[in-house]
Amino acid sequence: MLDLLLADGRFPSGGHAHSGGVEAAVAAGRVIDGPSLRAFLAGRLATAGRVAAALAAAAASGAHDPARLDAEAAARMSSPALREASRHQGRLLLRAAAAVLAGGVAAGDHHHAVAIGLVTCAAGGVPRSAARWAAYDSIAAPAGAAVRLCGLDPFETWGSVASLAVAVEEVAAEAAATADVDPRLLPACSAPLLDVGAEHHIRSEVRLFVS
Numbered sequence: 362m363l364d365l366l367l368a369d370g371r372f373p374s375g376g377h378a379h380s381g382g383v384e385a386a387v388a389a390g391r392v393i394d395g396p397s398l399r400a401f402l403a404g405r406l407a408t409a410g411r412v413a414a415a416l417a418a419a420a421a422s423g424a425h426d427p428a429r430l431d432a433e434a435a436a437r438m439s440s441p442a443l444r445e446a447s448r449h450q451g452r453l454l455l456r457a458a459a460a461v462l463a464g465g466v467a468a469g470d471h472h473h474a475v476a477i478g479l480v481t482c483a484a485g486g487v488p489r490s491a492a493r494w495a496a497y498d499s500i501a502a503p504a505g506a507a508v509r510l511c512g513l514d515p516f517e518t519w520g521s522v523a524s525l526a527v528a529v530e531e532v533a534a535e536a537a538a539t540a541d542v543d544p545r546l547l548p549a550c551s552a553p554l555l556d557v558g559a560e561h562h563i564r565s566e567v568r569l570f571v572s
Contacts, residue, residue, distance in 0.1 A: 379450060380506035380570035381405065381499065385558030387510045388565070395514065398507050399521040402500040406528055408552035410499030412437050413474035414492040414536035415547040420478020421491035422540040427475055433544045434472035440556035442563040444472075446572035451476035458483065492536035496529045506570055 383401060386392040392401050416434050419425050438444045450473040458466045458480040466483035469476075474495050481491035504522045508515050539547060562568060 378570060379446060379502055379572045380510070381503035382409075382555045382558050382562075382572070383503035383506050384510055384568060384570045384572075385562040386554070387507070388562070389558065391554070392507060392511065394511075395517045395521065398504070398511075398513065398518065399524070402504060402521060402525060403528070405503060405552065405555070406496060406500050406525060406532060408550040409555055410496045410529075411532050411536070411548050411550050413477070413495040413499055414532050415539055416472070416474035417478040417481070417491040417495035418488035418533075418536040418540040419542075419544060419547060420475045421481045421486060421488040422478075423482055424541050425544055427469075427471055427479060429544055430475045430478075431472050433547060434474055437549050438556070440559040442559040442572065443556060446559070447472045447474070449571065454480060487537075488540040489533050489537035492540075493529065493533040496532040496536070500525055500529070510569065 382405065383392055383398070386401055392398050412434075416430055420427060420430050434447065435444055438447065448470060451471040452469070454473065454476045455466060455469050455471065458476075462480070462483055466480055469479075471479065477495050477498070478488070478491040481487075481494065500522055504518050507513055508518050536548075559572060562572065
């Protein structure tokens with residue numbers, strides 16, 4: 362329950378300003394309707410979501426230096442725009458958590474997935490909770506953005522998110538099982554279109570979302 366509460370879109374961490382790459386995908390014509398969005402979400406969960414879940418679980422375990430995990434997170438993002446967006450989200454999340462948890466976690470400059478793990482740990486959660494949060498966020502943020510960008514049916518859109526619930530749990534379980542391994546061995550799934558899209562997006566003259 363903790364992970365779902367912290368992942369709620371109403372938590373003041375600034376997540377509403379990020380589209381998870383779906384704005385770039387819409388602009389490129391890769392996401393145009395419900396089925397194409399579902400394919401985008403499934404692909405994002407299997408790549409960026411899997412990486413984020415593993416990093417979040419590792420951070421929540423308390424077994425690793427957060428700075429080391431930040432370095433591993435950066436190494437898995439070839440796009441400078443994505444790295445900056447990740448840091449931006451991480452800073453906002455830690456700032457909000459520092460206020461909400463009354464000093465349980467310090468504000469700082471960490472990548473988003475690492476921040477998710479640190480906040481989960483500070484709130485008394487376990488690595489699997491952090492991994493579930495990161496995995497769910499990897500599809501929920503772009504789903505919400507797609508409704509606004511494309512005027513998609515919200516029932517169909519969130520139905521697509523719900524249809525990936527089992528996959529989210531599988532990703533979370535895998536991440537929790539690797540929370541204590543050498544960070545160099547964490548998943549490094551590639552999503553080239555997310556990287557390319559982020560670089561195109563940051564150079565767009567008109568955009569609704571930060572990333």
